[in-house]
Amino acid sequence: MLQIKDLHVSIDGKEILKGIDLEVKAGEVHAIMGPNGSGKSTLAAALAGREMFAVTKGSVTYMNENLLELSPEDRARKGLFLGFQYPVEIPGVSIVNFMKTAINEHRKFKGLEPISASDFLKHMREKKELVGLTSSLTNRSVNEGFSGGEKKKNEIFQMAMLEPILAILDETDSGLDIDALKIVAQGVNQLRRKDNATIVITHYQRLLEYIVPDFVHVLYKGRIVKSSGKELALELEEKGYDWIKTEE
Amino acid sequence: MDESALSLELKRDLISLFRQNTGALETNSGRILNLYRERAFHDFDKLGIPSTKNEAYRYTPLEKYFQGNYDVELNANPFKIDVGSVFKCDVPELDTDVVLVLNGFFHSGNKTGQLSGGVIVCGLNEASVRFPDIFHKHYSHYADSEADGLVALNTLFAQDGVFVYIPPNTVMEKPLQIINLSHSLKNLRITRRNLIVAEENAVANIVVCDHTLCNQRYLANSLTEIFAGENARISFDRLQNENNLSTQINHVFIHQLQNSLFNGTSISLHGGLIRNNFYARQDGPNCETNLNGLFLCDDKQHVANYVLVDHASPHGTSNQLFKGILDNDATGSFNGKILVRKDAQKIQAYQKNNNLLLSSAARMNTKPHLEIYADDVKCSHGATVGQLDNEALFYLRSRGIGEKEARFLLMYAFANEIVSRISVPILKERIIELVDKRLRGELSKCNNCDIRCG
């Protein structure tokens, strides 16, 4: 599904990612861990196509296509979803209106008619329940005045609405209490299918108790320095990141 | 410029006053001061005394304050004042270097010359002769006489005032306190001109107090130019406490280079008419400008604050906070402007003006105003005119606080947001005390002074 080869990414001329190799297959869950500043969010943003992150070297193939050639919206329409670490506020734009626009853009891309109002409402009701989002929240403006937890739930809700093929969740656990974390994880797990995949980016092992990964990668100073099964996460939890730093 | 018949008449009188005294003015003044008079004459002749048709003076009816007979002093008044006694009288325990300016002239009794660290404090006229290089570089460079007839008028009649120079990398040891005194047996027209130059990495604390010592009519036109070099930090606090017959027009031009900081707080306690014009220009990136003002006025007093913060470079921040409490027949105005020039990106500029009206005859006009030509900026302004919060009043009373005291507490809290920004701690305490007395309706006269400022 996704093949990253020797990916180098810079911001303002400063190289952040220095050669990433990663392959994700359908049905898999990958966790990317690492200390602050190791380049985790840069990887997520570069995959989603944020323009301030310049790819200077390497390739990314997604569904047998060159991902790097696609605009951010086309990546999204082809099923790539980024759960933002810091979702932006968009005053005055209700979540309902926002999601309806997004879904119809996806449908238009696939050559489908716009969704009917009743289907949309039904779809939304189902997904709201999944993440325990209340109607009072969906009638509000996108992320405006949301608490940290509400913003993250809103990201998972949008993921459920758009049914992505590859979801990249950037620090979705940060700022969540344990109940919110469970709800978020439950949402992610229910959306897991044979034909989709998830990349979970996290600083802590905590989330991985609820979303059990098939592979764990440790990102450090712009490179993946260790890859292994889920037991790696436990090891990191126990020993911290220092041993990786010293190993290097 | 829109001119009324009255303002034309005033202009004619002032021009003839200048013509009659040109010789004396020029003889008494250094060459560089005289150098700028011709242009100032031309500008004043063009602009005159601003009338209310002038947008910047829309709410300040100045002309009537310019009417009447005023004397002019062309030489320093020989009147002797014991610097020590005035100093004690005003702000006890305040450890400052003090200089007196009497009717616009740097007082001969001042300790002059260099303070520690090579800081120079002396009379403006003296400085124009002793430090021609600094003068050429700064004098009249920031005060734009084309913008305001009163600026031109100041330059036209400028003779003396205070000169302060803080060399590079120098921290002023003690705050400098400039005491402007008006003292005469006749009504007097006063011109004060100050120049403050803080070179790169300099740190300066300056306090200015304005007082009248007699109950005559004074018409003062003061102008201060302040230069903040790269990374300089200047605090400039002002206390205005003059009699009800006095008119004080006060211009402060601030010119900031990159990374510099300017904090200015003005407290207007008393005065017949006080007009403060602040012009701050950020001429390099990463500047910070904070301008605060509090005015308390009653009877027929008028206090007007005009502020222009000119963001001419990117990455600057500025804050304006002006608060007023108006009682009896007092009138006040606030006219603040944030200008963000094209390509001055990443600016954060804020402006707030809050006012309390305490009586049915008090009037307040406010015009907070933004002009923005760059897109990546965060600017906001807010203005309110209102009364003390009845719910808060009730809450205090329900706790057993009498209504009068409760009102006082709330007014005090309102004023304190500004007073708390004064940077010299002992001065802050003193001003808190003065504001306290002022709000309680007691005369805020200085301890040992019998002049009733009220």
Add this chain to the structure above:
Amino acid sequence: MEESQDHILNEVTGGEYKYGFITDIETETIPKGLNEDVVRLISAKKKEPDFMLEFRLKAYRHWLTMKMPQWAHLTIPEIRYQDIIYYAAPRQQVGPKSLEEVDPELLRTFDRLGIPLEEQKMLSGVAVDAVMDSISVKTTFRETLAELGIVFCSMSEAIREYPELVKKYLGTVVPYTDNYFASLNSAVFSDGSFCYIPKGVRCPMELSTYFRINAANTGQFERTLLVAEDDSYVSYLEGCTAPMRDENQLHAAVVEIIALENAEVKYSTVQNWYPGDRNGKGGIYNFVTKRGICKGDNSKISWTQVETGSAITWKYPSCILRGNNTIGEFYSVAVTNNYQQADTGTKMIHIGKNSRSTIISKGISAGHGQNSFRSLVKVVKSADKVRNFTQCDSMLMGDKCGAHTFPYIEVENESAVIEHEATTSRIGEDQIFYCNQRGIDTENAVGLIINGYAREVLNKLPMEFAVEAQKLLAISLEGSVG
């Protein structure tokens, strides 16, 4: 950042002004230029009673003594008043009684503008007065409204058929001496709408006037008068478009509203005059005086405007809150793109006790546009317990435009509570990226964000027009993302 903005800018193509076509119809015009004879000629053409001619002549003589106002934050090229044609009318029968008598070309024009004049085709619940150049073409639903005692007709007809009403109210809110453009309008106004809601009547449908400039080299000077008697209610909407022409055309209108006791008037404008091309060539100068008076106690006047068109807009719909407990409202979205300039806002004059006002303004500047908000909130001495809340937001798109605010607050009564807030912002690159990541392309993302920003105001428009206004906003900002 810069690069991505430029990229987005290039990506989105410029929007077309959809209403720029010209109707090929025989037009009767008078020679260009202005003098007393022209004023007399206009009055004669309209078969006006003497009092109107006197009104016009007084206004004209006063206008001659005045100068163009200079205080607005606008750069106005010289206007040569002697080169303007002050009267132009599509040639047709005077006062067509039925649709069959209206020139089919005119009907087609209004059809193309989305304003069908056949009643069965119309949005139910909207009565339209269609004005082309100097005259009213057709007023629909007149009979239905007449049954309720509501008068809705062109100004010319009103002057002939209801002279007493016109005489009583015309010029009472905007006197002929009011300002330069109001004086000019008073001298030469050609048509407009008249609306009278009798006591106790709630007007059951939206009243609407659609203004269309067609002829070249003409000025449009319409005059609207709206009187709401005690306990009445009316919602009124006006829309405007003009052909694309390289020269500038002057539009100087006057609107007066009188609301008597307990009356409520809602006045909405969707202004889409031709804004000029991308380089600032052509476009309408829209210099308009709109003012309402809440004369009776408990009355309310609410202005809503969506200003997307015109090369230059100079307009301050205002409320004189004379009665006690009266309410004035002003909701505005103003867009300036390319080289458009706008200086717009409101005045709330509080005279009555307990009067309240709300001002919500959303300015959007893009391209080289300059957008100024100007307001006056005045509380006179007698006005106890006045409340005002003003919020004025500006959004900037691109680094060549400007957003300015000039609020004036004048308070002479200590019991007033006046609050003013203003912010500036821009469309963040992060907001656009967030939308992109959800599959929404940049053009739609901008539309979405702008409509979100303006929602508070758009919500105040009558339902039928809110959707139209939303589309208009998106279209007028196409090609301007920065």
